[in-house]
Amino acid sequence: MEETTSELVESQPEGEEVAAPLTPVEMDQFECRACGYTYEPVKGDSAASITAGTAFDDLPVKWRCPVCGASRKQFSNIGPKNSPSGFKENLGYGFGVNTLTPGQKNILIFGALAAGVLFFLSLYGLQ
Numbered sequence: 001m002e003e004t005t006s007e008l009v010e011s012q013p014e015g016e017e018v019a020a021p022l023t024p025v026e027m028d029q030f031e032c033r034a035c036g037y038t039y040e041p042v043k044g045d046s047a048a049s050i051t052a053g054t055a056f057d058d059l060p061v062k063w064r065c066p067v068c069g070a071s072r073k074q075f076s077n078i079g080p081k082n083s084p085s086g087f088k089e090n091l092g093y094g095f096g097v098n099t100l101t102p103g104q105k106n107i108l109i110f111g112a113l114a115a116g117v118l119f120f121l122s123l124y125g126l127q
Contacts, residue, residue: 030056030075035068040081 027041039045039059044052047066050059056075063072090098100108 027055028077028079029081031078032065032068032070033074033076034070035065037065037067038078039075042081 029041030039031037032039039056041055042052044050044054045063045066048060048063050063056072056077059072061072064070065074092098097105097108
């Protein structure tokens with residue numbers, strides 16, 4: 001029993017749209033567990049002639065890590081670039097810090113630490 005595209009669209013409940021394909025920016029990145037190399041679909045892999053925009057699942061079966069030569073099985077999904085870390089259902093909790101990217105969290109943490117150190121150093125100026 002084969003369904004055509006028009007039948008699939010008609011079988012969708014009302015109010016739901018068919019999901020558009022992901023752009024390379026929205027695609028998940030994969031990190032090699034052996035060496036830490038990150039495959040980014042936005043960049044592709046010029047050494048293996050993989051064009052930009054190629055999803056990890058669409059890579060050839062024989063593709064290997066360009067740094068250490070590990071197989072595709074040695075890669076783990078680390079999510080899209082510059083996305084908040086953690087589970088999506090937990091991003092609404094807390095003081096809004098859960099929606100920050102790891103880089104933004106680093107700036108917040110170390111910026112607060114530097115401000116604290118400057119505050120305590122300023123106490124030496126009191127008489």
